[in-house]
Amino acid sequence: MKDFLRELDQKGKLKRVSKELSTDLEISSVLFALQDQAMLFERVSESHLSAAGNIYATPELMKLGLDIPQGQELAEFAGNSIAAPASIKGHVSSFDNSAWDYNVQADLKELPILKHYDKEAGNYITAGIVAAKFPGTDLENLSFHRMLVLSKNKLAARIVPRHLDQIAREMDRQKVPVSIVIGPPPAVFLAASLQTEYGLSEYKIANKMMDQKLELNTSELNDIAVPTDSEIVLEGYLDYQELTKEGPFVDLTGTYDDIREQPVITIQRMHYRKDSVYQIVLAGSKEHALFMGLPQELKIRNVLSRSIPKIRGINLTPSGNGYFHCVVSIEKANDGDGKTAIMNCLASSHPLKLVIAVDIDVDPFNLSDVEWALATRFQADRGLVQVNGARGSSLDPSSGKSAVTSKLGLDATLPLKGDKSKFERAKITLSPVAASVISAAS
Ligand SMILES: Cc1cc2nc3c(=O)[nH]c(=O)nc-3n(C[C@H](O)[C@H](O)[C@H](O)COP(=O)(O)O)c2cc1C
Missing domain, CATH: 2.30.110.10 (Electron Transport, Fmn-binding Protein; Chain A)
Structure with a gap:
């Protein structure tokens, strides 16, 4: 880990805290407030060792540690x-x-x-x-x-x-x-x-x-x-x-x-x-969600890639703790693909409680885009999937001691056939003059 901390430091990505802080709620409160920031606490009141936290808080930080190519x-x-x-x-x-x-x-x-x-x-x-x-x-x-x-x-x-x-x-x-x-x-x-x-x-x-x-x-x-x-x-x-x-x-x-x-x-x-530097992962932080969500994403990918011809992206949403809610953007080849994607996601990852399927023109990582798709393409009488009594996660306080859960799918994909023009997002062609006005004003 030391080499990685050194690399972070050299690249200006490690926030060093020289003020002495206590292990009793002080360090964790800083990590909680600065969840995207890799932190090194140089002086800890109760120990002669230093401590580091949030060091893999984003996929980019972990990718840096692994030398993964940009793309x-x-x-x-x-x-x-x-x-x-x-x-x-x-x-x-x-x-x-x-x-x-x-x-x-x-x-x-x-x-x-x-x-x-x-x-x-x-x-x-x-x-x-x-x-x-x-x-x-x-x-x-x-x-x-x-x-x-x-x-x-x-x-x-x-x-x-x-x-x-x-x-x-x-x-x-x-x-x-x-x-x-x-x-x-x-x-x-x-x-x-x-x-x-x-x-x-x-x-x-x-x-x-x-x-x-x-x-x-x-x-x-x-x-x-x-x-x-x-x-x-x-x-x-x-x-x-x-x-x-x-x-x-x-x-x-x-x-x-x-x-x-x-x-x-x-x-x-x-x-x-x-x-030696003592490592901390703050529970309930973005870093925790990233590494709890990753194995679930792999299971979902594995199953979806075999059943759906083209996938634009899978987003285990941050507000769903990277664990409970998923948006999947797909290109359908069969009218049933929206529901198939939902069922496969729900079955492959036991913690998932909500899956939203959207068409390939909708960015699954842009949650206002996703809500727009729900507002304009989804109807509950034909797009809803509900499964009761499935295995859930013990981490979900609403699922009770037995970790049995209800699962919900929202299929916001359009039928393959039919007029799609009324579902298209309207565009405004931008003239060079208009573009310059916008750029000057923003
Ligand atoms: C930061 C973090 C904390 C975790 N805490 C626990 C825990 O307290 N108890 C547990 O059983 N699993 C915990 N997990 C999940 C397991 O470590 C994880 O699922 C692991 O892959 C299981 O390994 P296995 O497949 O070899 O059993 C945690 C995972 C992460 C990333």
Whole structure:
């Protein structure tokens, strides 16, 4: 991560804060107010380490970290990397204590872990990537989990049943060795947010993204590979026999998530350097929405590209938290394509609650254009799709504890046949004189 921070700094894209700020709501309030801005907090009251947040707040920032060419979209790049993971054999060396200034017993109070929102249960690690081995293999799964600090060596981890939970189940809920990585190279951060098939290590995806230049070290205690270029590594074990209350914590929607019984991670060893930078992802921020939305966008793209001849764009709207609402702009080849697109989107991404299908002349990223299409092309008696009782997201406070949701589709596409002239946006031909008047006045 350090290289990326340096690059941001050189390009004038990193806002440095030299005033000392507290981990108790102060740093998070600044990150909340400046959500598009990568920030470095040089002096933190409670720790000798500095902290960085919002560093991948926009797709452009992440693209910079990955050296993605201008024309390529982040989702396309991520999709291509999932399709061609690169083996990491030969890139894993054994742990070198001398590469770190501190190889110490756990004391989480040393790290600038924040309390982010007023009514949260305490201080939470929010950019922690949990690496754990798929049982019986030499391959690591990576996933983000928020972790509440319980004491100097214990964390409560929120684990939605996906791969880490499956690993624990395959191990009969015995202790699962884990290494928590904070501040890895950008590609590892992105890869860890992606949802792939069980058994595929996200390190291979990151290695593909980095042109096979990802360097890993097995961690000291538990033989789990961690990126050499990480800011902080915590080693320990996840234990489903030790459960505790986790929450309240503000999640993606900016609302407080439920308090649940969750497993404890015991940290045995911490590795960091004098100049390590602690990374923060503010929950409910644009950065959080970007990396929660990306895996959903990939699932939607995957299905839509097989069923719809031409797609102009897919917008998981920012106000829908990049997760719940989607606008898809398509070129129809069949009169049913609007509804087909809606059904495919709703089925491929479980959190989606609203899909709006518009014609290819409507920009899905311009929400006033989209509303104009709804106003002039949509009729509820023929364009509405409603599905009740489908799987939703536990993050949606309106879907209740069971996370069962109703889903809505609005088909604002025009029929293929018939007179389209009355649906066209009227234009005014611009003379050179008129253009000069406009440019002088604006
Ligand atoms: C910033 C961020 C925070 C996340 N927090 C959690 C969390 O607290 N618990 C959880 O189970 N998933 C969380 N996720 C989602 C998973 O990390 C993500 O879906 C991951 O791809 C799952 O990995 P897997 O497919 O290997 O299981 C978070 C994702 C991001 C990007």
